[in-house]
Amino acid sequence: MTTTSAIINATKDAEILPKEPIVIQQSLEHAIDLADKQVILLEKVLEIALRRTNERDWVDQQGHPYLTGSGSEKLMPLFGVSLKDANYEKTISSDDKGQYYIYLYKGQFSWRGGSIIAIGTCSSRDKFFAWNSVDKTYKPDSQIDETNIMKASYTNMMVNGITRLLGIRNLTWDMLRQSGIDKNRVSKVEYRNSKMESPDEENMRKEIYEKLMEIHGMDKVKAVEKLKELTSFQGKDGLVPGVDSIKYLKGKRLEIAYSKVKKEYDIFQKEMRVDQ
Numbered sequence: 001m002t003t004t005s006a007i008i009n010a011t012k013d014a015e016i017l018p019k020e021p022i023v024i025q026q027s028l029e030h031a032i033d034l035a036d037k038q039v040i041l042l043e044k045v046l047e048i049a050l051r052r053t054n055e056r057d058w059v060d061q062q063g064h065p066y067l068t069g070s071g072s073e074k075l076m077p078l079f080g081v082s083l084k085d086a087n088y089e090k091t092i093s094s095d096d097k098g099q100y101y102i103y104l105y106k107g108q109f110s111w112r113g114g115s116i117i118a119i120g121t122c123s124s125r126d127k128f129f130a131w132n133s134v135d136k137t138y139k140p141d142s143q144i145d146e147t148n149i150m151k152a153s154y155t156n157m158m159v160n161g162i163t164r165l166l167g168i169r170n171l172t173w174d175m176l177r178q179s180g181i182d183k184n185r186v187s188k189v190e191y192r193n194s195k196m197e198s199p200d201e202e203n204m205r206k207e208i209y210e211k212l213m214e215i216h217g218m219d220k221v222k223a224v225e226k227l228k229e230l231t232s233f234q235g236k237d238g239l240v241p242g243v244d245s246i247k248y249l250k251g252k253r254l255e256i257a258y259s260k261v262k263k264e265y266d267i268f269q270k271e272m273r274v275d276q
Contacts, residue, residue: 049075049168050179058181060188062200065171069155072162081111081162088153091220093123095247097138100124101146103153106218109161116164116269119210119218120157122149127202160210204258205246211265230260 057071075081086107093100102123109118124130129148130138163169173183208227216222224244231242231253243249249257 045079045166046168046175047179048078049166050176050181052078053181055181055185056187058176058186060183060186061203064200065173065176065183065186067159067163067168069158072155072159075162075166075168076158079111079166081109081165083107083109083158083161086154086157088150090150095125095245097125100138100141101149103150104213104218105153105157107157107161109165111165114165116161117214118157118161118164119214120153120155120160121206121210122152122156124149126152128152201250201254204254205249208249208258208261209246211261215264215268226264227257230264231257 052074053067053071057068057074058065059068060066076083084107086105088103088105091102091104093102100123102121105120107118108115122129124141124144124146125138126149129152130144132139177183209223212223212226213220216226227246228242228244231249233240233256
């Protein structure tokens with residue numbers, strides 16, 4: 001046998017082991033290790049964030065804790081959260097009660113190399129600013145301080161962006177209590193008119209609107225079309241068409257719509273992270 005043929009035969013007889021499973025396993029182990037570290041980091045962030053706030057930075061809405069603008073302003077410099085490209089727009093809309101306006105603030109929040117686009121809205125239909133509890137109707141625009149609507153939309157954007165980035169949403173009173181925040185010393189948002197919507201339903205509608213607008217690049221026409229698609233369903237007598245306004249969402253239908261929009265938004269966020 002020549003030297004050349006011996007080399008060829010040796011090559012044929014050699015067992016070639018696949019490298020892919022080892023690479024995949026190492027990659028998976030690395031991802032799991034990073035995820036564990038991220039969980040520990042976010043738990044520490046939550047602990048520090050709650051210690052930095054006090055009872056004045058939280059409100060009790062329908063039994064749930066909500067961070068106020070003052071609380072978010074404390075956390076922003078503490079963790080080095082940055083905001084850029086903040087801008088607003090005012091749009092005019094109308095319903096069966098007449099014409100009203102909406103302020104929408106939008107900005108890019110960044111932290112630890114990641115960034116998100118957050119929005120905040122407030123309108124002259126906001127019951128806190130525009131509801132007349134005596135007449136049980138909305139005040140005319142002439143009796144509403146427009147700067148309050150504008151400031152509230154900005155504050156909503158700040159709270160939305162900072163709490164999302166830091167992972168301090170959907171907290172419980174027990175979590176706050178462990179950080180020394182007493183629920184009994186927190187201000188409550190009370191709605192004495194029994195016919196008014198609960199804060200939870202109002203917040204769900206507001207979140208549906210914000211998420212759909214963000215998904216569709218602030219294009220209201222596309223957001224409405226998606227709302228109609230997600231709120232249609234098959235009834236006993238055929239297809240029930242979807243609604244073209246969040247004001248028509250109530251009860252079970254609101255809960256279902258909220259769940260669907262949240263799933264759409266989660267997909268949108270994953271695609272955004274991939275693009276970045």
